[in-house]
Amino acid sequence: MKHLRWGQFWAEWGLIPRLMFAVGLAILTGGSIQTYMFVVEGAAEHSVRLQREMNETMAFLAPLIAEQAILGEYGAISQLLKNQVRRGEADRFEWTDNAGKKIVAQDVDDKNEAPAWLLAVAHIEHVEGDFKVEAGGVGYGTLHAKMTPVQSGNRLWGQFARQLQIVVATLLLILLLIWLIFRGNLGTLRLLAEGANRFSQGDHAVRIESEGSPEVRLAAEAFNNMADNIENLIASLEESESKNKLLATIVEQSSEAIWTKDLTGTVTSWNAGAVAMLGYSSAEAVGRKLTVGRSASDKDEESRMTQLLRSERFSYEVKATTASGGEVDIQVAVAPLIDAGNKRIGTISVAHDITARNRNEEELRLAREAAESASHAKSTFLAKMSHEIRTPMNGVLGMTELLLETELTGTQRKYAQTVQRSGKNLLGIINDILDFSKIEAGKLELEHIDMDLRSTVEDVVELLAERAQSNGVELACNISPEVINGVRGDPLRLGQILTNLVGNSIKFTECGQIVVSVTSVEEAANNLTLRFEVSDSGAGISPEALSRIFENFSQADGSTTRKYGGTGLGLAISRQLVEMMGGKLHVESTPGVGSTFWFTCRFEKQETQPQDDSLPPPGALEGMRALIFEPGAISRGIIHSQIASWGMSHQSVKTPQQALEVLAQGTALGAPYDVAVFDLGLPDTGALELARTIRADAVIAKVRLVMLTTGTRHADIREARNVGIDACLVKPLRQAALYKCLVNVMAGSYEATVSPQVADVPADAAPLRILGNLLLAEDNPVNQQVALGVLEIEGYRVTAVNNGKEALDAYAQGSFDLILMDCQMPEMDGYEAAKKIRERERQSNTRRIPIIALTANAMNHDREKCLNAGMDDYLSKPYGRLQMRDILNRWLSQRAPMQAQAEAFAGAAPATVAQVLDRNALDTLRALQTNDRPDLLERVINLYLTESPKLIQRMKQAAAANDLPEIARATHTLRSSSANLGAMGLTRLCQDLEASARLAAAEEARKQLAEVETEYGSVHIALTAELEAKAA
Known part of the structure; x- marks a missing residue:
């Protein structure tokens, strides 16, 4: 049989044999080492124990032997030694007395049970020694003892055997446990291996049951999860592949031109849309470095290349040349192609044909330009028509106004007024059309x-x-x-x-x-x-x-x-x-x-709410009672709401009798009414008779009476005063006027109770006359006559010319305070004439003369054109006497020094008073005088002359401190009080100053303050003359 090398042999072992072998070897090795150490340590311990036991035994036997030796009982000594040999570890005892006699006891039964190798390893030697036997200091011989290790070796062998048995039993138990534990887990591992093999062969449905230890179960679950993920991934890949095929089909069939290029610029794909749009077939395009259009400038091309290098998305529009040599406008969107490693591998381009869109945009641009041209033409037409209509309208309305200044019969005046109203209605229609045009054009x-x-x-x-x-x-x-x-x-x-x-x-x-x-x-x-x-x-x-x-x-x-x-x-x-x-x-x-x-x-x-210094302080009417006799439910509700907001309690009545009863009832209950407000025009109620009844009744006669009227008929006001009415207000009511009236009535200050509406200047009121020489440039004869008529009534000396060239000649020859310049005139228009006048002023370093534009154009850019030409202000035709008066006062009042005014008034005080002050306002104040107050007008004038210088001083101090809000407040107060006395020129100047102060126009406000101060000097002189005339 061929012998296997150890490595091959070990490689063929399974996990359990390997583990059992390793664990057994480790246990045997450890047990052997432990046993060896046990034997060595036990041997040393036994050697020590033998020496100790011998010493103890000798110490025990010595006195016993000495005692028997004294008695001479040698037999007892022998028996004693024999007994000790049998019981102990000693192998031999020998006692020799002084005479040399020996008694020996030796153990012949001990057998060596321990193996020789153990004794060799243990190396336990025998122990022997001599011990003198003495008693009372007398020696009785020597005891010799020999201790052999037989019993110790036997005992050590027994211990070794038991230790070995324990090691072997432990080893067998551990190996058995290992085999039992790993048998099931290894079965699962075998199933995992088989499942992985089946999965690799395409059985993607295979799964492993989770058995065994947690670790093995985790492995099985991990395998199952992996199998699920891979199965899902395969399904996803199959779906993605299907979508990619669909996308490829869509791209190929898309009407948009789509192509891709690699990093060298070579076309790698070319869809049917690109074939249709650019004319190159896929075979002609793919593999070529085809440039689809080129930017209009090298700078654009460079920008595109830079974006390509940066892998940025971008788009551009270009005119591309087709394969047939034609041109097509396209919009190209370019994006980088990125591989799975996030590395750029090329670009994808999508092109859209925008030829039709560009054509439409061009058509829209042309249409917009045509519309703008039409709009401009319409605006020009409207401006022209406005000028053409306003020019004759200026003559119609101007002449009508002049006509109404003359002596006319009733029928003639009626006809003239009808013409004037019709002209104003026509002017309103023209203004509506112009406003509508401005809004429509977005220029308003x-x-x-x-x-x-x-x-x-x-x-x-x-x-x-x-x-x-x-x-x-x-x-x-x-x-x-x-x-x-x-x-x-x-x-x-x-x-x-x-x-x-x-x-x-x-x-x-x-x-x-x-x-x-x-x-x-x-x-x-x-x-x-x-x-x-x-x-x-x-x-x-x-x-x-x-x-x-x-x-x-x-x-x-x-x-x-x-x-x-x-x-x-x-x-x-x-x-x-x-x-x-x-x-x-x-x-x-x-x-x-x-x-x-x-x-x-x-x-x-506004950052700070404006305060009206002419009004009494808030809370002045708190807790007062008012009775309201007003038939109109809406007007009554308005009055209720207003007086309730001032903290007043109130009650309404419907009949004069009810009014008397309520007033009497309030007095009887100890809560009398402070003021009663009723309408003079009450139908069938006898409002004046009611006032007489109230004043005749001593019980309720102390109530203040305020009359509401719908007109400014002086006869009605005078009659109301005569029957004991305290104050009159003209409807529609101003909230501030009602509040001020009620406060003043309750305070007994009758001078200030006349409604501002009553003191309004009528259209034919006498003007503020500021003498001066005027130059009028007007080519239209009718408009020239209108202007001359208005200016002559106002008291000016006028030089009239027909065009701008004549105006320049007249300016060079004469000295004028102001120039009225029509804008559109033959030979030289007003714009050019104004520019030349300003140029001559600069060259000769002379004062700047005010130039006022007279034009029938009513568009905003016309005013700007006038100001850009060097004109100072703008008066739109048709204008009336009041408009002309306002603009002349604004520009000429600052040129009339107070001394000149004083000299003029000194020569003709009555006439001058009529020119500075509105006589109707003075007559209204006179109408309010009664027998018990015959000096009302004088008191009002004196009060005005006392308080107004303080207001002027406040305005000047505020101007020095650049305190525009304070200027506005003081000016508002001066304006209100000046209007009550008919100083309408001063009122208008105050109004302009107040507006400038509120608009934070500091420089303009300072100029206007000088005008106000100058005009106030004229008013002061006129009022003083009025007082002197009354005293005379």
């Missing part, structure tokens, strides 16, 4: 400035009140008390929206009321949202008409245009303005009941 821009919200709304209501009242309609304004006043927005456009909505309501409301309401919807730290509402009791709008009410050139029905007139643009313009302000215009209407138009707008809050 909103302002974002500080504004007085309450004044803006109340100004609109007040402006349209007379028109509403002439139609028998009451117009009311209800601004919720919680609405703050100081906001930022576009007051002009907000007023335009409200004017359109209120004007529309007036047009379609024949009786009843129109209410303008403002409420707060939402308020944050820096902004707030307000709801504006205009409701009326008019004809209403049908549901069919509501759907198109905001369309351009649309009204409720065709008949309204014929019955009421208008362009149908007002609501469309308002809707678009509201949307520009971030809101939306809504309408709710019921035919025969009325309509409500409402919108919301968001405003920023």
Whole structure:
């Protein structure tokens, strides 16, 4: 038999034999070593024990032998030694007495049971020694003992045998346990091996049952999990392969051109779309370094190459040349091809034919340019038509205004007023069309400035009140008390929206009321949202008409245009303005009941809320009682809301008798009413008679009476004063006016109780005359005559010329305070003339003369064009006497020194007073005088002359400290008090100064302050002259 080497033999063993052999060998080796150590240590121990036992035995036998030796009992000594040999380890005892006699005892029965090798290994030697036997210091001989290791060897062999048995038994037990433990686990391992073999042969469903130890179970579970994952991966790979085949089919059949290239730029695939788009077959393209189009510039090509090197995705548009030599516009998207190792192996490109898109874009561009050209042509046409219409309109309205200044019969005046109203209506239509055009062209821009919200709304209501009242309609304004006043927005456009909505309501409301309401919807730290509402009791709008009410050139029905007139643009313009302000215009209407138009707008809050120094402090009416006698439910509700917000308690009554009873009842209960507010125009109630009755009744005569009236008829005011009414207010009520009136009435300050509405300057009021020489350049004869007529009435000396060239000649020959320059004139237009005048001023270093543009153009860029030409201001045709007066006052008042004013007034005080102060305002104050207050006018003037210098001083100090808010507050107060005395020129200057201060235009405000101070000097002189005339 061929002998196997040990390595081969060991390699053929299984795990259990290997383990059993290794463990057995280790146990045997360890047991042998342990046994050897046991034997060696045991032998040493036995040697020590024999020596110790011999010493102990000799110490035990010596006294016994000495005792028997003394007695001479040698037989007893022999028996004693024999007994000791049998019991102990000693092999031989020999006692020799002093005479030399020996007694010997020796063990002949001990047998050696231990093997020789054990004794050799143990190496236990015999022990012997002599011991003297003595008693009382007398020696009785010598005892010799020999200790042999037979018994120790036997004992050691027994211990060795037991130790060996334990080692062998342990070895057998451990081997048995190993075999039992590994038999089951190895079975599972065999199953794993068989399963792996079957799996490798394609049986992917094979799984192993998890048996055996946790480790083996984990191995089985790991195999099963691996099999699951591999099976899923194979399924996924099969699915991916199927998708790849589908994707390849899609790519091949795609209408988009798709191709790939390797890193050298060689085409590696070329789909059917690329064949169709570029004309190269797959065989012609694949394997070639084909460049599909080239960028318009080397820079673009370089950028593309850089992106390719960076493996970036990018796209570009290019004009590609086809195989047939044609051209096609394509958009190419390029992305890197990445392998499984995240390494770039090439690029994939997808091209889309954009030839049609580019053609469409070019067509759109041409259409847009055509539309812009048409829009520009339309704007040019509108500007031209505006100029052409405004030029004759200026003549119509100007001449009509001049005509109304002359002596006319009633019929003639009626006809002239009809012409004037028709002209203004036509002007309104033109303005609507221009606004609509600006919005449509996107050229209308909103302002974002500080504004007085309450004044803006109340100004609109007040402006349209007379028109509403002439139609028998009451117009009311209800601004919720919680609405703050100081906001930022576009007051002009907000007023335009409200004017359109209120004007529309007036047009379609024949009786009843129109209410303008403002409420707060939402308020944050820096902004707030307000709801504006205009409701009326008019004809209403049908549901069919509501759907198109905001369309351009649309009204409720065709008949309204014929019955009421208008362009149908007002609501469309308002809707678009509201949307520009971030809101939306809504309408709710019921035919025969009325309509409500409402919108919301968001405003920023001003950093600091403006304070009206002319108003009494808050809380002045706290706890006071008011009686309201107002027939209109809406007006009554507005008054209730306002006085309640001031802390007043109130009650309403419906009849004069009820008013008297309530007043008497309040006095009887110890809670009299402080003030009663009632309408002078109460139907069939005898309001004045009620006032007489109250004043005649001593019980209730102390109540303050405030009359509300819808007009400024001086006779009515005078009669009201005569019957004991304390103050009069004109409707629609301003909240601030009502508050100030009630506070002043309760304080007994009657001078300030006249409503500001009563003191408004009428259209024919005497102007502020500032003498000066004017140059008028106007080519249209009618407009020239209008301007000459207006300026002559205003008191100016005017030199008129027909074109810009004549204006230059006149400027060179004469000395003028101001030039009025038409913009479009023959030979040389106004723009060129203005530029040349400015150039001459620079060359001669002379003062800058104000140049005011007169033009019928009404577009924003026309104003900019005028200012760029060197003109200072802009007056749009058609203009009226008041517009001309305002602009002349603004530019010429600063050139009239106070001394010149004083000299003028000294020569002709009565005439000058009429020119500086509005006589109607002075007459109104005189009408308020009664027998018990005959000096009302004098007291008001004295109070004004005392307080106004303080305000002027405050304004100057604020200007020195650059405190614009303080300038605005002081100017507002001066403006209000000046208006009450009819100083309308000063009022307008204060208004301009206040606006500049609120807009933070510091430099402009300083200039305007000088104008205000100069004008105030004229007013001061005029009022002083009035007092002197009264004293004379």
